[in-house]
Amino acid sequence: MSTSFVPAQVSSLPWRMLWIVLALGGAGVLGLYSAAGGSLFPWALPHAVRFLAFLGLAIVLSRFRPQTFHDLAFLAYGGGIVLLILTLMLGVIGGGARSWLELGFVRLQPSELMKPILVLVLARFYAHVPPREIRAFSAIWPVAIFLGPPLLLIILQPDLGTMMLIILNSITMMFLAGLPLRLFVGGGLAVGAALPLIYNFLLLPHQQKRVLIFLNPEADPLGSGYHLTQSKIAIGSGGLFGKGFLNGTQSHLQYLPEQHTDFVFSAIAEEWGLAGGVVLIILFFLLVRWGTQVALDSKERFERLAAAGLTLTIFFYIAINLMMVMGLAPVVGIPLPLVSYGGSAMLTVMICIGMLMAIDRETRRNRRR
Structure with missing residues (x-):
């Protein structure tokens, strides 16, 4: 009989990963507290409350069997x-x-919820495609059927950042499912050839301006390039150890x-410098590594593909945001997971973490059998 006073449901949680998640949430609270000039409002306290509520949701999701996610x-x-x-029809306009x-x-931003939903849909589809048919056309065209309606509805909003993340995630999942490399090379060449058409006919004027500013932010440093210019100044001015907590001038x-x-x-890099920024990136790396390990340890094809796709969703949030603020990608409105203020993106990431914990729990249960 165990002498521990900690309930088994609590002690069985992946606490190494949860401590990383809590550290990222804490970094967000500190950053938002400082951004508000040393005040819990309007961002830090709501962020903390939302973080704990969504973490509770993730823990609840971790108690489900992965088969439930497959079936639903x-x-x-x-939905x-x-x-x-x-x-x-009824949504409010912002940005x-x-x-x-x-x-x-x-x-609520429903387009955010479509990211983990589409991961589950594609994982379920490819889990039932026989290995001998994975290179056939029948393993490709249904994906277009799945992606078409949500992407069309998201384009009509329009939300370029979410659309790009969904496409990246879906293409990577198709590759992990075993589709031949030549399809991705050919598709990449086709997209490259179509870029002028996409730029001229699909992008709105403000989106075209974002692309131009990404290529040359100094062309309009006080206008369209202002966000990117000031972001680089803030990061660079932080130096090695930063200006100190609550001492950021750019923010x-x-x-x-x-x-x-x-x-x-x-804003965080300005106050905590290169050292603080590297610590934050290491925490994100450890979170993604944990998710990758969950995928590698999974035995069932659906669980393996779902875990890989959910981890990729978190990774693309991190990578695109960091590249965006450093001038390595256009500004497309992708928040930094668990750190940025905002509910829908945090909810999406916590759903991904909760389902990853459920898959990890199922894998550990199977090992004990």
């Missing part, structure tokens, strides 16, 4: 499509896009826009 994938897909349609549903107690003097959402890393 298409039902969740249908996500309904929410996207409602968003176009030039009609992407949010105002629910009173929370402002406190309101030079750095969106320091509580898209550019929170820039």
